Amino acid sequence: MHHAPVHPVFIAVLAACSGPEGATSPVDTGAAPDIANHLDGTAADDAMERNVAETFAAVDAAMAVGIPDPRTASEAALAILELGDDGTCPSSTLSEQGGSFECTATTGYAFSGFFSLMELEEPNGQAEVFSADFLVIDPAGETFHAGGRASLGQTTGGSWYANLTGSWVYPVAEGWLEDGASSNLTAEGTSTGPILTGSARWADASLNFHQVGAEESCGDGVSGSLDVRDPGGGWLGLDLEDCTPCGVLQDAAGEALGEGCLDALPDALVALDERLSQ
Amino acid sequence: MRAPSLAMAGLALVGSCTTEPPPPYGDAPPQAQVEHRQDLDAPRLLRRMSLDLRGVLPSVEELDAVEADPALVADLRDTWLDDPLLEERLVHLLAERWHTRTDAFDIEHYDYGFEDHEAYAWYRSVGEEPLRLMARVVVEDRSWTEVVTADTTVANELLGAHWPLDYPEGETGWQEVAYTDGRPAAGVLATNGLWWRYSTSAFNQNRGRAAAMTRLLICEDVLSRPVSFADAPNLLSDEGAAEAIATEPACVSCHATLEPIAATLYGFFPLEQYNVAEADTYHPERELQGEADLGVTRAWYGTPVDGLGELGQVIAEDPRFARCAAESFAAALWRREVALDEQAHIDALRDELVLADGRIKPLLRAITQTPAYRAGSLSDDAPADLLDRERTIRLLPPDVLRSSLEALTGFRWTTGDVPLLDEDSDGVRILAGGVDGEEVQTPQEEPGLTWALVGAELAEGAAAHAVQTELVAEEPGVQLFAGLTLDDRPGDTPFDGTLEQLIWQTTATRPDAQRLDELHQLWLAMEADAGAAEAWTALLTLLLRDPEMVTT
Known part of the structure; x- marks a missing residue:
């Protein structure tokens, strides 16, 4: 069992009762890390x-596993959307810019959520932005979770930049995506x-x-x-x-x-x- | 003679609690208010305590006992403080204040693959997580500080199957378990259930959550402060609002407190608000982001903290934390807000809590001894403010209506798997005077039209169920009509005994001859018109919607 110890702080509270309401007493944070x-x-x-x-x-x-990056995330996400597609599910509700889906394909893949793929003006410059909030369950029962944005672009200074936000995981992938990030x-x-x-x-x-x-x-x-x-x-x-x-x-x-x-x-x-x- | 201090008064209570200790008024009881209140008689007081602490009516034997010896009220109450029903009752009592038993969250049931008929069970599981941790702390007689310091939560098999919890495989029910995603030990402050209810956004950045924390944990509601925006810059744009928060005195007065608290919550900050993985998993790597994004040092009212874990410890040590617990439990059992001139009462209750090492049961015991709890009536010359605020007659909240009638009659009012009194999409929780935590945030205090209609429907359903089960089908049921048959008539011993017992158990009041005669006449009229079963259904319906039944 994980019971936290009973803290004698209420005794301290009683001792502090004579002070003005709302005032906090100095606290020894005891913040030393493990x-x-x-x-x-x-x-x-x-x-x-x-x-x-x-x-x-x-x-x-x-x-050693590899630093999470937006290209791995977006490519894997688009790949599984394509891999599981049976010609109508999920593609019938998608355009090149994305779309939403809620279907189970004859391939055995189940799709739920949405994504978008757009050229956007990002703070660092022009970027291709893959936004996703979906899950795909493959025929083996493994789930690809995508929730966030994967941006790749060019900075105004001429170099590349990349940004990955949110949560991404697919247990049968390789590299960092396997355990997720x-x-x-x-x-x-x-x-x-x-x-x-x-x-x-x-x-x-x-x-x-x-x-x-x-x-x-x-x-x-x-x-x-x-x-x-x-x-x-x-x-x-x-x-x-x-x-x-x-x-x-x-x-x-x-x-x-x-x-x-x-x-x-x-x-x-x-x-x-x-x-x-x- | 010099009056004892508050602390001494608390010590005296501890030393004299062998039977019924004196009420914890502190050294300055508002005598005028004490004198203007009359306590409920012992059976009605017992009934109030039973419904408040267990959600069910006292048994006939219990009522008989306190009628004979009113001193037994305290003994029975103490027994009920250890009753397994207390935990469930506390969940509902706490929900009226914590507002987490909502019918929807940012993450919907279908996001986890649940069907619509499973939505109720899922949403209640989510919303009850923090409530059940608090209730478990209370019933196990642990310090209330664990509410903000425990390294565990309480989850059921639904949560265990979908959230990062070490819920034991193959088991079911609410169990104390731990998250496995690295979140700090901070009790309810580290539960998904709390932060799903109090969600945030890219602009709000946990500020609303911080405000909820101060309201719930130290009874400081920053949203209740009067703020003038007359001189504020443009608040309609994100930039304008951000500037005002940092520079406008009317804004800074609250935000200087909220931002440092908000900065401790970034492990729960979702970068994709409606995404499952973002919402159900803690993000330890974001813990430091708050200070950068909000431009503040993490702190609790000026005391720096190194994160959420230490925040919980510091809150537990804040004198306002214990006082707020005393005030909020008092308000929950008094069925009204605490008035400004009752602060001495709250101080005394706080002392009771402190002297009990933070255990809530002694606090609950003390609250049931207060005049405000026991009040059954007020004298005609009571001050106007007391007449206005005191709840001498209290509506049964929907959860108590549900549990008490189910225990009494065996009736469960549901549609599919959803109890109608506990939900608002298909059900009638709000119409019955309840709190959904979103649209309605305080229990209904006065009778209303929908409340009466719900009560009538519920009473009719419960009565019909009991009669059909026990008198028509002659199944055992809950033995409400034990010894009675449809052949018995007014004047027969089984009939008269059953009727008197039903009135006694449902209202804790002995009926007089006139009342019994009126009910006999009603039964006879109905029996002549529709038969004995319908007559009993009508009679029981009447008793179950009696004002003395649906109130305490």
């Missing part, structure tokens, strides 16, 4: 070292590769990217910073240092927890660049 547990001495150091290593490994594992991630192309901004969760990693990628001054290296959510719900910071995928993991208070490297990050960025700059 990774910075309160063990003492060597045990604490060992535990922290292990947790730091696990954190880097978890992020690396996500990178929840994303609000933007990638922008530069002469040396993509730069990532925004948040995404996939492969058990919840990450916020702050200009992470191949900044031109780094040459082939990487720069930027990430926020990484630990399993306990706290957020840890990682500034990539010296144009390497390495840095010091910090807790929310800025205290250093340990060093490590995201060895899979450079290759993940290269793969993303290859995929999105086509």
Whole structure:
């Protein structure tokens, strides 16, 4: 059972009753993340070292699966709409710009929802935007969930940019789509590769990217910073240092927890660049 | 003599609760109001408590017992606080305030592949999730703080099959389980059910949810504050409204509080409002987005928090949280809002809650001891404000009408799988005086035309069902007419005994000779016209729609 402990806070409330109604007393937030547990001495150091290593490994594992991207999302979505189509379902209610559907095809695919495919003026420039809110259940019973927008476009500066928002998953797909992703991630192309901004969760990693990628001054290296959510719900910071995928993991208070490297990050960025700059 | 402090008064209560402790008035009871109220007599008070705490009428034996010894009211009430029926009753009582038992959400039943006839079960499952967590906390005598700190929720097999929950496979019913999507431990604040009811949009950005939190958890309703927009810039455009929120004093006065709370809720912020995966799964990666989007630091009334989990802890420590629990449960059982001059009562009830380590049952016990709860009438010279606000006669809410008549007669008023008194698309919940949480947000306090019509239909259906089952088909039923046959007539012992017992059980009032004679005459007239079964149906219909039956 998962009962939360009974908190003696009501006693504190009683003690505070003499104060003016509505006033809140200062609170010790006790906000230390799990990774910075309160063990003492060597045990604490060992535990922290292990947790730091696990954190880097978890992020690396996500990178190895591939960074969520709008091309994978939209192509997979359009592919399954076409694959399951029996000539009338869902195509009879669709145009090239999309449409809504609620039908089961003779192919065994069941379709429900809508999508649209449009050229739009996005904040970064002109983009092809695939908007979707649908599910497709294939004959094996697996469900493709699409809920969000997948945008690919050209910036006013002449480079590409990509944005993936919402939730996307198809358990029989490959790469990040297999376990799915929840994303609000933007990638922008530069002469040396993509730069990532925004948040995404996939492969058990919840990450916020702050200009992470191949900044031109780094040459082939990487720069930027990430926020990484630990399993306990706290957020840890990682500034990539010296144009390497390495840095010091910090807790929310800025205290250093340990060093490590995201060895899979450079290759993940290269793969993303290859995929999105086509 | 110096009056004791509130805290001391609370301690005195704890020390003297072997039988019926004195009412927790605090040290300044509004004597005028106490003097102008007359308590219900013991059987009627017992009836009120039974319906409020269990949703069913007291048994004849229970009524007989308190008629003989009124002190037994307290004992029976304490027994009922441990009755399994309390949990279900609390769900409905809490729904009147939390408004989550709605008939529709942004995500529709068909989004999960449910057929239309399954919609009611699905929507109620969603809406009851937070209510059942709160009810479970109460019945298991856990601290009310767990309402905002628990790392669990309460879900049934429908939710377990479709949401990221560790609901045990193959089991059914409401069970305490945990989400598996990484959401923080924050009790009802981490439930889908709450945030599906209080949804948000790209522009609102959780502000409405934050306002709901302050209203529900600390009884601060920012929407009730008077705000002048006379000098505000153009509010019709998104840009104008955003600027006003940040700079216009009339707007800032609320939004300076709401935005930091709203920023803690971004794990529940959907990027596609009507998409299932966006709505039913927590998004931990968005937790930090709120501060950036709203331009504030996450906080609760100035106390910084590192996220929703810590927000729950901080709310639990806010003195207003316990006080709001006392006020809202008092209002629920008093069947009216708490008046400004009753704040001493609420303070005393709050102290009762605090001294009980946040357990709600002692609070409920204390509320049933207050004059406002026990009031059955007011004196002729009572002050106008008391006459205006006090509910000495209270309409039975639809859920109590339903459960009490079902227990009494075995009658279930449904269309398909939908109880008509619990739904508003096909049913009559609002017409019966209930709360749907959207269109109607407070229970009906005064009788009305539709309320009377629903009561008449319900009474007729229940009476016909009981008569047909037990007297015509001679099936056991619920033994409402045990010992009676259609051959019995007024003056026969089974007839007279049954009639007197029915009146006693349904109204907790002993009928006088004149009343019995009138009912005999009615039965005889109907029997002559349509037979004994129709006569009993008419008689029972009359009793079930009697004003003393449909009120407490």
